[in-house]
Amino acid sequence: MMRTAQWTDVAAKIAKTGATTELSVPASRLTTYRIGGMVALVVTITKAEQALALHACISDEIEVVVVGNGSNILISDDGFDGVAVVLHLGDDDTTMSVVESTEHSALLDARANIRLPMLARRSAALGWHGLEWAVGVPGSLGGAVRMNAGGHGSDMEKSLFDAELINLRSGRTARVAKQNLGLRFRGSAITDEICVVGARCQVTRGNAEQSQKEIAEIVTWRRDNQPGGQNAGSVFVNPAQTTRSAGALIDEAGLRGKRHGSAEISQKHANFIQADENARAADVVALMCEAQDTVFARTGVMMHSEVRLLGFTQEITHRFLDKHHSHLELARAQETLKSLL
Ligand SMILES: Cc1cc2nc3c(=O)[nH]c(=O)nc-3n(C[C@H](O)[C@H](O)[C@H](O)COP(=O)(O)OP(=O)(O)OC[C@H]3O[C@@H](n4cnc5c(N)ncnc54)[C@H](O)[C@@H]3O)c2cc1C
Structure with a gap:
């Protein structure tokens, strides 16, 4: 320290x-x-x-x-x-521009700090189709690229064209095509020293009214199905070895609504863990451990964290890592990215 x-x-x-x-x-x-x-x-x-x-x-x-x-x-x-x-590379209002547009398609160039809901709404208002799904994800574009955020049948991998990266350890910069980012379900080969400063998304000519209708439906769906308050969205990545979602596995293990001190597995969505005001992060992690252990004991499925844990012991961090990805294809993708930066 x-x-x-x-x-x-x-x-x-x-x-x-x-x-x-x-x-x-x-x-x-x-x-x-x-x-x-x-x-x-x-x-x-x-x-x-x-x-x-x-x-x-x-x-x-x-x-x-x-x-x-x-x-x-x-x-x-x-x-x-x-x-x-x-x-803080510009305000939301100034951080997106349309580049390389044809009659049917365009690339939207945005700074990494633009919020996805803002990007989705601005793209839709201009009559471009393809980013409507992003309205429900409360992250920044940079975080969404690193996490390969997604929902409602799409994700960053489908929407992205390329990303502008800076290696904070070497001071090198490169514009990297999405194929070289090692994008996978809710993750990528982007490591901590790599900062996404901007990205270009590909969109097609749509209909502003239709896109805005789609956006309104997504917003309503989110309100109906996900809790508000203090959380970080889905805690566990949906496991690859089963068609059951992480939320369904936690629910079937009887943990919906389970409380530990100042945190609770959401009643509304079992893959969300809600924190009280001034809650302890340790209580959130205790529920994560209980959910992971209980689901594994019942089904043999080991769930991995989608949420990035910062400042925890190695034991806790390691417990929730996806070791398969960490050691195989991810390592290869990280090597490719490293060679570019
Ligand atoms: C209510 C709620 C609903 C959610 N729903 C969804 C959903 O439907 N689908 C989904 O995929 N996610 C969802 N999430 C999770 C989250 O919004 C996404 O993962 C989002 O992409 C994270 O973006 P962020 O800017 O908040 O990243 P952060 O939380 O700030 O960071 C996440 C990771 O990305 C890295 N990072 C952040 N910015 C950059 C950057 N510029 N360059 C390099 N690395 C960076 C961080 O170091 C960290 O490792 C939800 C979260 C909440 C709270």
């Missing part, structure tokens, strides 16, 4: 790049769970050049992670002793 004085030195170095720095930031400000301890240093990037310069300020032993809208992250009660990089 680094001392406060060391963090102050790192922050001062980074501030020279023009990025904004803030020491000891409550994790509750960074994630939709709105819980967790302190994040040692938050760096807000307003220009890509600041991200390119970061590598000279951060030594290898300092952990760095990009935080988008924090809608898929749980930070431990002990906090995160590392750097959280936050992107």
Whole structure:
């Protein structure tokens, strides 16, 4: 663990790049769970050049992670002793433009910090079809690329054309075609040192009225089927070895509504874990452990976390990793990406 004085030195170095720095930031400000301890240093990037310069300020032993809208992250009660990089590359209103449009199709170029619901609505309003599904995902475009977010029959893999990446450790940058991002169900080969700063999505000529109707239906479906409040969406990835969803497996194990201290498996959707105000992240993790163990004991299916765990022990982090992906195709995809950056 680094001392406060060391963090102050790192922050001062980074501030020279023009990025904004803030020491000891409550994790509750960074994630939709709105819980967790302190994040040692938050760096807000307003220009890509600041991200390119970061590598000279951060030594290898300092952990760095990009935080988008924090809608898929749980930070431990002990906090995160590392750097959280936050992107503010323009406002939502100015972060998307139509490029290379023909009569039938177009590429939408957006900065990574645009929120997916905003991207979906703006694309639809312009009469482009293909991103309507994204209205229900409360993340940023950058987080969605890394997670290969999806829903309602589509996902980033289908919508994406390419992504603009910066390696925060080497200071190298590249525009990478989606085929080289190692996109898989709710994941990719993008590792912590790689920051998505922008992406181009492919859309086809549609009908604004029809797209807006589709968007309204998705919003209604979400309201009817998913809980509001403090959560990070689905906790477990739907397992590949069964047609049963993670939510169905948890429900069938009798855990819907199960409470542990300040957290509860949602009554409305069994793959969501709700946190109370000022809840303990440890209570969320305790429910994750119980769900994983109970489902495995009943069905032999090992569920893996979709939610990124930050600041937890190696034992906890490892418990929820998908080891199959970690060791095989993922490693290969990461090598390809590394060679480009
Ligand atoms: C109510 C609710 C509903 C949800 N529904 C869905 C759904 O239907 N489908 C779905 O797929 N997900 C869903 N999610 C989860 C979440 O919204 C998605 O995973 C989303 O893509 C995460 O984006 P984010 O910006 O919030 O990423 P974060 O939570 O900030 O980060 C997630 C991961 O991406 C990395 N990351 C973030 N930004 C960048 C960047 N610019 N460059 C590189 N890495 C980055 C982080 O380091 C972290 O590892 C839901 C979440 C909630 C709270």
